[in-house]
Amino acid sequence: MRHLLKSVTSSAALALVLTGSAVADDWFPYPVEVWDPPFDMASPRTSKDYVPLDKAAQPWDICVSFPHMKDAYWLGVDYGVVEEARRLGVRLNVVEAGGYTELSTQISQIEDCVSAGADAVIIGAISFDGLNNLVGEIRSKDIPVIDVINGMSSDKLSAKSLVSFGEMGAKAGAFLAERHPAGGDAVKVAWFPGPAGAGWVEAGNTGFQGTIDGSAIELVDTKYGDTGKEAQARLVEDTLEAYPDLDYIVGTAVTAEAAIPILRSRGLTDRVKVVSYYYTPGVDRGIARGQILAAPTDSTVVQGRIAVDQAVRILEGKDYDKHVGPALYVVTQESHAEFDPSSTLAPDGFRPVFSVE
Incomplete structure (x- = not known):
């Protein structure tokens, strides 16, 4: 695939990802990148094949906190942490705060987890700085x-299982810039990075805007908002009213999913193109049906699995990668047939699981 990161060096592991054999308990080895020094996305990276523990030495109690489970992205993370907890033989308690406006709820839920005796805590953070205390x-x-996933600025963290959302945004931007290089006809793009203040959103915004700079892309508007479908649909509707000559809608997976029926109802499907900067089942279907041009995948399920393995390794005093994330690549309409969804998407019919005993 021409969009794979050059830093992915293990062709055997990559073939495992693309051919669909990395499923269920046999999800590994998986191609990842390790940052050293850790906790700085600008640090040098090395590539390796991630292999988790076979089993935990005892049934540790692990608490997992998510911002919400309003979209299929976080459902994929839930599937990853739940399946890895079952594979390793540990207990899991999952809580979700209800949305990116609910920082105080997330904090109190985590405090309750710790009071209840959690041995380790995995956090998909609502705020980059707001959970540091x-x-x-x-x-x-x-x-x-x-x-896990979103990023926090604390230097007291034990480990990170996440990718650079700056690079996710950059990959979406680079895809567009390649289609519309400098000197070509100008195209108008509206950008929907997600909820303001979230670490992953600010990183994604910086990455996207950096890579379209100097291309034929005119960024006409940047619209922040919660990743609920109703909120994103309102933003899309408002933007189409304000910019009737828009060429592209680019943004969160929820934005992309919400845009499809709106564009259809307005007769704009052939006029306005859609790109997502991360991956969900709706995005997967949109690419397969020709409704979405492309999206980078951050192997969401695998990030959740690695976070659980990191927690167990730390509790048991075993070697672990302090800052690791799956290698990124872009799925396009042309490459979609090669994509293995088990790395990124919960299976069809999967419903949120909040407890593993």
């Missing part, structure tokens, strides 16, 4: 804290 309090009790 809580992380410090938990670490002062010698309880590991793993940062």
Whole structure:
């Protein structure tokens, strides 16, 4: 696939990802990148094949906190942490705060988890900076804290299982810039990065805008908003009213999914193209049906699996990668047939699971 990161060096592992054999308990080895020094997305990276533990030494209690489960992206993370907990033989308690406006709820849910005796905490953070005091309090009790998916700025974290959302945004931008290089006809793009203040959104915004700079892309508007479908649909509707000559809608997976029926109802499907900067089942269907041009995948399920494995390794005093994330690649309409969904999407029919005993 021409969009694979050059840093992915293991062709055997990559073939495993693309051919669909990395499924269920046999999801590994998986191509990842390791940042060193950790916790700095600008640090040098090395590529390796990630192999988790066979089993935990005892049934540890692990608490997992998500911002919400309003979209299929977080359902994929839930599937990843739940399946890895079952494979390793540990207990899991999953809580979700209800949305990116609910930072105080997320904090109180995590505090309740710790009070109930959690041995380790995995956090998909609502805010890049807003949980730092809580992380410090938990670490002062010698309880590991793993940062999954979204990113936090605390230097007291035990580990990170995440990718660069700056690079996710950059990959979406590079896809467009390649289609519309400098000197070509100008195209008008509206950009929907997600909820303002979330670490992954700010990173994605920086990455996207950086890679379209100097191309034939005119960024006519940037619309922040919660990743609920109703919120994103309103933003899309408002933008189409304001810019009737728009060429592209680019943004969150929820934005892309919401845009499809809106464009159809307005007769704009052939006029306005759609790109997502991360991957969900709706995006997968949209690409397969020719309704969405492309989206980078961050192997969401695998990020969840790795976070659970990191927690167990830390609890058992075993070697672990302190800052690791799956290698990124872009799925397009042309390459979709090669994509293995088990790395990124929960299976059809999967419903949220909040407890593993």
